[in-house]
Amino acid sequence: MVKWVYTFGxxxxxxxARDVALLGGKGANLAEMASLGLPVPxxxxxxxxxxxxxxxxxxxxxPGLQEEVLKGIAGMEAxxxxxxxxxxxxxxxxxxxxxRASMPxxxxxxxxxxxNDDSVQALGHDAGDARFAWDSYRRFIQMYSNVVxxxxxxLFEEILEDEKNRLGHEFDTDLTAVEWQHVVSLYKEMxxxxxxxxxxxxxHEQLWGAVSGVFSSWMNARAVTYRMLHNxxxxxxxxxxxxxxxxxxxGTSSATGVAFTRNPSTGEKTLYGEFLVNAQGEDxxxxxxxxxxxxxxxxxxxxxxxxxxxxxxxQTFAAFREICDRLEAHYRDVQDVEFTIERGKLWMLQTRxxxxxxxxxxxxxxxxxxxxxxxxxxxxxxxxxxSLDQLLHPTIDPKAGRDVIGSGxxxxxxxxxxxxxxxxxxAVAAEAEGRKVILVRIETSPEDIHGMHVAxxxxxxxxxxxxHAAVVARGxxxxxxxxxxxMRVDLRNGRLIGMGMTLEKGDVITIDGSSGQVLAGxxxxxxxxxxxxxxxxxxxxxxxRRMDIRTNADTPSDARAARSFGAEGIGxxxxxxxxxxxxxxxxxxxxxxxxxxxxxxAALDRLLPMQRQDFTELFAIMxxxxxxxxxxxxxxxxFLPKTGKETREVAAAMGMDEAVLGQRLDALHEFNPMLxxxxxxxxxxxxxxxxxxxxxxxxxxxxxxxxxxxxxxxEIMVPLVGLRSEIDYVKGVIDRVAQEVTGEAGLRIDYLxxxxxxxxxxxxxxxxxxxxxEFFSFGTNDLxxxxxxxxxxxxxxxxxIYQRKGIVDHDPFVSLDFDGVGExxxxxxxxxxRTRPKMKIGICGEHGGDPVSIRFCENIGLDYVSCSxxxxxxxxxxxxxxxxxxxxxxxxxx
Ligand code: PEP
Ligand code: MG
Numbered sequence: 001m002v003k004w005v006y007t008f009g010x011x012x013x014x015x016x017a018r019d020v021a022l023l024g025g026k027g028a029n030l031a032e033m034a035s036l037g038l039p040v041p042x043x044x045x046x047x048x049x050x051x052x053x054x055x056x057x058x059x060x061x062x063p064g065l066q067e068e069v070l071k072g073i074a075g076m077e078a079x080x081x082x083x084x085x086x087x088x089x090x091x092x093x094x095x096x097x098x099x100r101a102s103m104p105x106x107x108x109x110x111x112x113x114x115x116n117d118d119s120v121q122a123l124g125h126d127a128g129d130a131r132f133a134w135d136s137y138r139r140f141i142q143m144y145s146n147v148v149x150x151x152x153x154x155l156f157e158e159i160l161e162d163e164k165n166r167l168g169h170e171f172d173t174d175l176t177a178v179e180w181q182h183v184v185s186l187y188k189e190m191x192x193x194x195x196x197x198x199x200x201x202x203x204h205e206q207l208w209g210a211v212s213g214v215f216s217s218w219m220n221a222r223a224v225t226y227r228m229l230h231n232x233x234x235x236x237x238x239x240x241x242x243x244x245x246x247x248x249x250x251g252t253s254s255a256t257g258v259a260f261t262r263n264p265s266t267g268e269k270t271l272y273g274e275f276l277v278n279a280q281g282e283d284x285x286x287x288x289x290x291x292x293x294x295x296x297x298x299x300x301x302x303x304x305x306x307x308x309x310x311x312x313x314x315q316t317f318a319a320f321r322e323i324c325d326r327l328e329a330h331y332r333d334v335q336d337v338e339f340t341i342e343r344g345k346l347w348m349l350q351t352r353x354x355x356x357x358x359x360x361x362x363x364x365x366x367x368x369x370x371x372x373x374x375x376x377x378x379x380x381x382x383x384x385x386x387s388l389d390q391l392l393h394p395t396i397d398p399k400a401g402r403d404v405i406g407s408g409x410x411x412x413x414x415x416x417x418x419x420x421x422x423x424x425x426x427a428v429a430a431e432a433e434g435r436k437v438i439l440v441r442i443e444t445s446p447e448d449i450h451g452m453h454v455a456x457x458x459x460x461x462x463x464x465x466x467x468h469a470a471v472v473a474r475g476x477x478x479x480x481x482x483x484x485x486x487m488r489v490d491l492r493n494g495r496l497i498g499m500g501m502t503l504e505k506g507d508v509i510t511i512d513g514s515s516g517q518v519l520a521g522x523x524x525x526x527x528x529x530x531x532x533x534x535x536x537x538x539x540x541x542x543x544x545r546r547m548d549i550r551t552n553a554d555t556p557s558d559a560r561a562a563r564s565f566g567a568e569g570i571g572x573x574x575x576x577x578x579x580x581x582x583x584x585x586x587x588x589x590x591x592x593x594x595x596x597x598x599x600x601x602a603a604l605d606r607l608l609p610m611q612r613q614d615f616t617e618l619f620a621i622m623x624x625x626x627x628x629x630x631x632x633x634x635x636x637x638x639f640l641p642k643t644g645k646e647t648r649e650v651a652a653a654m655g656m657d658e659a660v661l662g663q664r665l666d667a668l669h670e671f672n673p674m675l676x677x678x679x680x681x682x683x684x685x686x687x688x689x690x691x692x693x694x695x696x697x698x699x700x701x702x703x704x705x706x707x708x709x710x711x712x713x714x715e716i717m718v719p720l721v722g723l724r725s726e727i728d729y730v731k732g733v734i735d736r737v738a739q740e741v742t743g744e745a746g747l748r749i750d751y752l753x754x755x756x757x758x759x760x761x762x763x764x765x766x767x768x769x770x771x772x773x774e775f776f777s778f779g780t781n782d783l784x785x786x787x788x789x790x791x792x793x794x795x796x797x798x799x800x801i802y803q804r805k806g807i808v809d810h811d812p813f814v815s816l817d818f819d820g821v822g823e824x825x826x827x828x829x830x831x832x833x834r835t836r837p838k839m840k841i842g843i844c845g846e847h848g849g850d851p852v853s854i855r856f857c858e859n860i861g862l863d864y865v866s867c868s869x870x871x872x873x874x875x876x877x878x879x880x881x882x883x884x885x886x887x888x889x890x891x892x893x894x
């Protein structure tokens with residue numbers, strides 16, 4: 001028979017902290033605290049399995065549940081010496097939700113259950129306080145009616161407000177026992193009128209109603225939205241915790257409060273919390289009264305005159321502090337606790353791992369290693385890698401107000417404030433005048449690069465996580481929000497239309513690339529801090545991880561930033577990005593638009609010294625570390641003019657007839673450029689381009705080696721290879737140029753020629769391709785695109801719909817699709833190494849900076865991951881976690 005109920009209390013419990021899935025977080029930890037002998041009001045937990053049964057069977061309670069609950073209540077009666085449903089010494093109950101993951105305030109609670117017209121008298125008598133009893137009864141009626149009977153809170157608030165007006169009272173606390181009693185009768189009258197039935201007086205009926213009500217709250221709109229936002233599966237269900245009531249509102253020796261065993265925002269090792277004398281838990285949350293500090297230290301720090309719990313209730317405080325210490329040592333983590341003091345007696349109502357800022361998480365982890373509480377591995381495992389974003393960029397001060405005018409995808413982390421500009425040219429002009437700008441576009445194209453470079457932040461109203469704006473901004477470490485579909489750019493009138501607000505060029509906005517929010521005006525920020533605890537943890541991570549961490553860098557400033565974040569080489573230099581800069585794009589266009597090879601070579605001759613200088617600088621910055629340079633990859637149309645105005649400008653600049661240029665553009669037109677003349681196909685169609693790039697690379701290697709004394713071993717990468725013969729051909733070109741440059745320089749150059757694996761055919765034919773390719777790098781952006789047959793630039797339009805409808809559980813362009821793309825990677829790695837056992841294999845798609853994907857890369861034995869500079873620390877930590885996890889699995893298997 002299924003067991004639906006787990007009891008706890010009086011030093012014993014049927015469950016434990018390990019049973020979080022079955023008992024929910026609250027229930028599991030109440031059981032654990034009870035077993036530790038801590039003062040927990042006796043109670044029971046109805047399991048999440050009962051919740052699932054409830055939903056699978058038309059919302060009725062499972063058979064056998066009531067008997068088990070009643071048995072559990074009998075145990076509570078024995079411990080408390082009270083009886084449920086008794087009019088003399090009634091046992092009153094709290095009925096609370098508690099899911100596996102914390103969902104604060106999303107589900108319902110009923111307190112004071114068991115009260116009725118008779119037991120309210122007994123409670124008053126018992127407490128020696130009739131006012132307290134009637135106040136408790138009216139709270140119960142209101143909560144129960146809302147949770148179980150579906151009546152709006154407002155119906156009750158209205159009655160209370162009217163009464164207060166009639167009586168001339170300002171606060172609830174002004175009402176007397178008799179007045180509360182009258183309010184109760186008004187509540188009951190209203191309720192009977194609304195529902196056609198009186199308020200249920202029978203405590204058992206109340207109880208089953210409340211259990212069903214709490215289960216039902218799992219599917220209320222708030223909870224459903226919260227689960228969606230936090231990826232909490234619906235199938236988890238909630239548990240229900242039924243406990244003997246304890247009262248924090250029984251006079252001045254009673255209180256209720258919340259505390260953290262360490263400061264959750266700084267991580268400092270000081271007890272931190274607040275309490276209210278003569279109050280119930282909901283009063284602390286409601287914020288009607290200002291809570292007092294628990295410790296003297298906290299009181300002094302907050303400049304409050306009102307006494308601390310330490311001062312007011314020294315004995316209870318000492319007991320509480322001891323319990324907090326015990327809990328922290330037991331769980332070996334910072335705890336967030338709730339407690340109530342009933343007439344001097346302390347009761348613990350909840351404990352859980354405390355949520356904390358990244359900064360606090362770092363400090364706590366490092367401190368706990370020093371205190372001998374946890375190991376370095378545990379410290380590393382406890383930091384959520386993507387939360388490091390918070391430390392690497394300026395972030396919005398959590399205390400600052402947020403005036404949200406739109407939102408999109410959080411494409412590149414950090415926050416930025418600036419004046420709105422709508423074109424790259426405006427951005428450059430404003431920057432030249434020393435003004436800070438946010439570049440706002442419908443979407444960006446490579447031609448916007450110069451504007452993107454000088455902007456503080458980038459906002460687009462279209463596009464997804466691998467759109468041009470997103471990839472480039474991440475690469476540059478510039479905060480970026482893309483696909484802000486709730487906003488509209490009205491280019492003609494130079495306006496940005498947001499929610500409830502229209503802004504113009506020059507108006508100041510703030511974007512939060514970590515949350516995707518767009519805010520009006522300037523907002524207070526916190527600056528990054530990379531030494532101290534952060535540095536220490538990174539050092540530990542580096543000592544543990546197996547994979548190397550490289551970076552995707554196209555410019556010297558990217559490369560420098562990446563080095564400062566700890567990159568161990570460049571895994572991808574997208575050379576095309578080097579051609580968008582000011583003077584170069586014209587030469588590039590001349591090259592593309594040339595009628596023949598002679599014309600192309602003339603333009604390439606002018607590009608050669610520029611490329612050579614780029615590479616020399618990169619090699620010098622990386623000082624002997626590996627540098628992977630990819631030959632030109634993108635469809636050429638990315639470099640070409642798009643509008644009539646641009647075409648006229650280009651024609652004028654090149655001294656070309658506009659009509660001739662138009663014809664040339666038509667000839668270059670492709671229906672599907674992403675699958676067209678790009679990647680190695682360019683090098684095969686126009687080998688002179690690859691020749692120029694190879695020459696620039698080898699000459700730069702010679703120069704950099706001479707300058708720095710650190711030999712460079714360039715890794716030349718051929719993009720979009722699908723056929724063995726493609727890599728053979730391009731490698732032939734590169735090898736020939738290498739021979740020539742070696743001859744000219746009289747110096748030996750070591751180099752590698754490898755390929756991206758970004759087409760399914762390449763993955764399947766990896767054994768053949770590896771005969772020519774000396775290394776592989778997974779281009780998982782294209783590999784995802786080509787495996788799914790989903791355009792990476794258009795995916796955002798429907799990927800959110802797919803996620804909402806449960807067709808996919810995550811965007812495969814953000815986190816690897818293990819089953820499809822992942823399997824191709826595994827096949828490619830295995831087959832490639834069958835041909836070339838020691839071959840270096842890495843990843844340079846956007847997934848290289850995604851912690852979950854990094855774990856997969858560890859598992860299939862990649863040598864390195866490469867990601868944008870600002871993700872390097874995240875990757876260092878995630879790679880260490882992956883090594884730790886893989887080791888744990890191996891040990892478990894043994
Ligand atoms: C990729 O396809 O994963 C890749 C790194 O190349 P790009 O994004 O430049 O196409
Ligand atoms: Mg690619």
